[in-house]
Amino acid sequence: NIVMTQSPKSMSISVGDRVTMNCKASQNVYNNIAWYQQKPGQSPKLLIYYASNRYNGVPDRFTGSGYGTDFTLTINSVQAEDAAFYYCQRIYNSLTFGSGTKLEIK
């Protein structure tokens, strides 16, 4: 089974900074990755699909990249409302999620 490993587990960033978080697949998943944001007490929200396609209405400060086994979610000029957990998901065959990255705003 493919394992999705996210890093770091948590990070604390100041408003306006740029943040990068990673998702590594244990096998080649091509571009079959989605990214979600989940705020406390809320359901997850889709941000990115097929590794780099921004979903409808997602601010353009969110950017996904990568192919094969290594993927990145970048948030440019982080806002206070971006404080959340972020999850990657394999979107082919077994729909495995990563363990998440917690983003805190200083």
Add this chain to the structure above:
Amino acid sequence: EVQLVESGGGLVQPGRSLKLSCAASGFTFSNYYMAWVRQAPKKGLEWVATISTSGSRTYYPDSVKGRFTISRDNAKSSLYLQMNSLKSEDTATYYCARHSELNLNWFAYWGQGTLVTVSS
């Protein structure tokens, strides 16, 4: 507006069964693959099951295969999850989720979730 409303969660003893429901509205239910995703307390997300538009095909991870059954009633725009032989590790919030257009495997719409607690 797409809405997914789960129900049926609660406290259940280990080894017992529980059936969750999800009422869908705001879209043509019969056109979309549907799924259940769960989240244990303070833990990450885990995909639990997917069902095709007609219900003829279902998909599960090994962790629930043989114990959980996903089904749907397109006439009622409803999705179900029958959970048997429940274990403490099944304790989680269960989300109903809609697959994307073209029934690809990302989830753009989620319900608010229903909490299932498996405990004696």
